[in-house]
Amino acid sequence: MTYRLALLMFFSFLVAGLLQFLPVSESLSIWVPQWLPLVVAYWALVLDDRFKLLLPCFVGLCLDVMNGTVLGQHALALLLLSFIVLKNAKKLRRAGRIQQIVEIGLLILCYQFILSVIQGVIGLQLVNWTYFASSLSSALIWPWISIVLDDRCQRFVKLKEE
């Protein structure tokens, strides 16, 4: 992994983290996209077999600490998310834009479902249905994330295309 790629990845996660926790009004907060999971999914999709699995673990632990949830909860969910992406990377990359949106939406829904299951097991079952609204907004924001990051990748990193 080149130095420039690492730097780009770091900045993408930093910006995603800022956007994820950006304070917004109560009514708007359910629509805030899951920026960090989306960026994790993007890098898993792009790097494929060069993707390090410790990355989603670390991002997840940071999410746990920020949210004050049990350590490992978001890490596990992100790990499974990146596993699904890695398994279907080739198909996902060839998919059309609309199909990608739908698949990413389902992926984030899956991620949130894992989170709510873990919360349920722990005994904090407080998730209402509006919680899943952000998977819709995440899906809709996905094309823009991929366009911006693709552009950055091509300009700075020159990823080897297969």
Next chain:
Amino acid sequence: MLFRHATGVGLRVLCLSVLMMGLMVADHHYRYVNNVRNVLSVALIPLQYALDAPVEAIDWLKVSAATQHQLATENIRLKQQMLLMQVSLQQLINMQQENSQLRALLKSSSRINGQFQEAKLLAMNLEAASAEVVLDKGSRDGVALGQVVIDVSGIMGQIIGVTPFTSRLLLISDPRSGVPVEDDRSNFQAIVVGMGASRPLSLIHVAETSDVKVGDLVVTSGLGARYPEGYPVGTVTRITKMSGEPFMSIEVKPSALLEQSRRVLIVSNYLNSDSKKMLYETTVPLKPKPAVPIKSTVPGATQ
């Protein structure tokens, strides 16, 4: 070749998943991994302050964009308010003296007011599952675990995590929070627990015959020596009696503006020496006294 690569990923994911599950168990049941949490939360301090910056900038803009006329009217209003406060304070001082004399006559321990420290909530969009917020004061400012946080109208919660520059506040609306309280009117004692962010609180284990009515103010009882005595927690808004159930279901609306307060106060040193002794020297056999060191005291047991 393809197959071998695929199993490789699966195996690694499996190993890491098991590790993460182990971490969850260790954190949730035993609190073994608090060090990991501490290190990461220190590393995330810059992010938390950066997130608060836009909100702070908007506040600052509001002040600097205000006209002189607006500021002058606000100034007059605040002066009037202060005058009224000072008048009521005069009465309060008198009453406090009277109260301590009466307490001395009754040979009960005197109340200590404690020290207050102002703190600010760092604005952040957290997931709603647990009700936690981050404050901008940390161990460098003397904040310690277990200190109680109040706002202008009531109890907000207690400190559950401290880094050098920030601290984490568990609101009373969190399901993990329990506050020993009493009914201000009837002195009936019970425990208030949270039901989740932006939901009403719940008064638990209250028998149907107990003297609790809708509209009653619920204040901290000081039992458990965690929360100082006599601060408002909420008002009873609904009582439901279910047939066949031993206890009533009672909803309490929190007095503190849990979702809106941005400026809060951290209370420290409110315990007098007696209660401190009871808290920290639990090996010494305890005499029956109002301050019982166990937080989950059975409500109404003294009655």
